[in-house]
Amino acid sequence: MRILAHSYIQPNGIWLNQTCVKSTVGEENWLKAIYQNSGVEYPKFYKMDDLSKMSFLSSELLRKFIPAEIDQENELALIFANHSTSQLTDTKFHDSYAVQGNPSPSLFVYTLPNILTGELCIRNKWYGENCFYISEQFDAALFIDQIQFAFNHGNSCCLCGWVEAKTDGSHECFLFLVLLSEEKLDINTLNNLYKTYKNE
Amino acid sequence: MLNGKNNKNGWIVSNLFLSYQTLISPLGTTIPEHVAAFKARQTAIAIHPNAGFNQSTLPVAKITAITNNRYDAILKMAIEALKKQTDLATLQSDETLFIVSSTKGNMDAFDTDAFQSTRTILSEELAIAHAPLIISNACISGVLAINTAADYLKTDRFKDVFIIGIDAVSDFVLFGFQSLYALSDGPCKPFDKERTGTSLGEACGIVRLSVEPTKNAVEYLGGTSSNDANHISGPSRTGEGLYRAVNRAIKLSGIQHKDIDFISAHGTGTVFNDEMESIAFGRLEMEQVPVNSMKGYFGHTLGAAGVIETIMTIVSMQENTLFESLGYSEPGTSQAIQLITSTKEAPIHIALKTASGFGGGNAALILKKQL
Incomplete structure (x- = not known):
């Protein structure tokens, strides 16, 4: 398994392969700023919750690295995880009925973390395997296991992500694209890559 | 080992x-x-x-x-x-x-x-x-x-x-x-003409x-999932993801479509979900396979559903019993499928369990009774 590309988003900006693509320091609506800077036209973006928005923006950068010979429609697996599930949207939906007295269907549909993988599949016409895991922190061993399982099932590429949108404002989105290959990916390499971004 | x-x-x-x-x-x-x-x-x-x-x-x-x-x-x-x-x-x-x-x-x-x-x-x-x-x-x-x-x-x-x-x-x-x-x-009322939603x-x-045979066990042959790539909160009109998931599960299990004796469907009772499943089973040429939804007994238990319905599927296999699809009485999908209208005995050798959900996900697994 070989990492082809990786990206990171947090409120200060978006990075691709450790190079800053757009800094959003001091921007109040930083997700919108990244979207507008991306040149991508996808009006559905505005309806998405923050988990989906971050994953969408990252995947728009990473999908360009998928080799042309890969059967993306069938052989690309999505492996995502976080700690806080859909906490931020859950809180907003809870407020819609508990505070505003009107449960909001458009918020409710985003109260599941795997909605973001659905959004990526719709955007890219990916019909492959998806799974969303909950773990206490970024768990490189979990990702490496799941990538290996996906390859065992006949997939040739995995888009993996660790995506958090918490009520305390601590957003982050680490995505990496992995290709089936003879090379080994070890836990330390993956952990270090994530930590490098965390410290930016 | x-x-x-x-x-x-x-x-x-x-x-x-x-x-x-x-x-x-x-x-x-x-x-x-x-x-x-x-x-x-x-x-x-x-x-x-x-x-x-x-x-x-x-x-x-x-x-x-x-x-x-x-x-x-x-x-x-x-x-x-x-x-x-x-x-x-x-x-x-x-x-x-x-x-x-x-x-x-x-x-x-x-x-x-x-x-x-x-x-x-x-x-x-x-x-x-x-x-x-x-x-x-x-x-x-x-x-x-x-x-x-x-x-x-x-x-x-x-x-x-x-x-x-x-x-x-x-x-x-x-x-x-x-x-x-x-x-x-x-x-x-899953799959029924009068269905208006889930419970x-x-x-x-x-x-x-x-890895070792255990008491009351059936053999797990294989399973997989597929996304509809269509809508985040509604099923695909063509049953695309479910169709693909079942086809791949069958392939991974090394069996053929005709080997399946029973389907434990997802069957939430919403108009669109049940319609989608019937279309997928029709495309899979499984419209003659006995099928039920267990939501009429349990309601929709979300994250528990796939597990508890698999438990009752294992029971069905062991007791050679097809359980009635509770709440169903009249055909209510554009593709006719074989809903089980009364609990009865029948040999069940191989069973298919499916699930579909928000985010466009579909999953399938296949079980085989040991002879």
Whole structure:
């Protein structure tokens, strides 16, 4: 398994392969700023919750690295995880009925973390395997296991992500694209890559 | 050690065995109680005044003995039952993994950590060797969890995986489904002409997937998932993801479509979901295979559904019993399928379990009875 590309988003900006693509320091609506800077036209973006928005923006950068010979429609697996599930949207939906007295269907549909993988599949016409895991922190061993399982099932590429949108404002989105290959990916390499971004 | 052979990826191919452990729902706290309830055409769905938003009346499948902290209470009941039926040495073994399937976890703690109580309860009540793996992938979580268990067993690092499927009724989810107009006024009627929505329920089921044959086990042949790539909260009109998931599961299982004797469908009772499933089964040329939805008995138990419906599928296989698709009376989908209209005996050698859910997910797994 070989990492082809990786990206990171947090409120200060978006990075691709450790190079800053757009800094959003001091921007109040930083997700919108990244979207507008991306040149991508996808009006559905505005309806998405923050988990989906971050994953969408990252995947728009990473999908360009998928080799042309890969059967993306069938052989690309999505492996995502976080700690806080859909906490931020859950809180907003809870407020819609508990505070505003009107449960909001458009918020409710985003109260599941795997909605973001659905959004990526719709955007890219990916019909492959998806799974969303909950773990206490970024768990490189979990990702490496799941990538290996996906390859065992006949997939040739995995888009993996660790995506958090918490009520305390601590957003982050680490995505990496992995290709089936003879090379080994070890836990330390993956952990270090994530930590490098965390410290930016 | 596994008596398997290595395939080209160095992956061990071997037989795996799936057995039921415990099942807690409003219908009972043991498997025999559930079998009796199914045979008596009993539903867990009851009309609850004030259950809905603005004190509206809703049909819900709730364990009435539990009055607060529902998720933790249900999980603890299931763990107690598990401890009575499986030896602690196996449960606590270093070669045993636990996988938890839940869409929402403990909603009393949604704004802090909805899954912390799950970790704490498993650690305190069972002292398991490894942190549990938690899967939260909407309504297909249970089937995904069983499929993932098979992946772990094939690594040769584990001998047993216990899969816990659980969700509890909460205002949050009830009000959300109400806001989508996805709930039926009476108990849900999956696949029926008069269906108007689903009914929500709560349950916890535990199954065990093992490399060695265990008591009450059937063979797990294979499974997979596929996304519709169509809509985040509505199913594909063509059943694309379900069609692909079942086709791939059949291929991975090394069987043919005609080998399947019974389908335990997802069948939520919403107009669009059931229509989608019928179209997918038609495209798969399975329109003649006996099929049921168990939502008429349990309600839709979300993250528990895939696990508890697999438990009752194993029972069906062992007792050679096709359970009635409760709530169904008249055909209500554009593609006719063979809904089971009364509980009856029939040989079931190979069964297919499917699930579909929000986010466009579809999952399938295939079980075979040992001869």
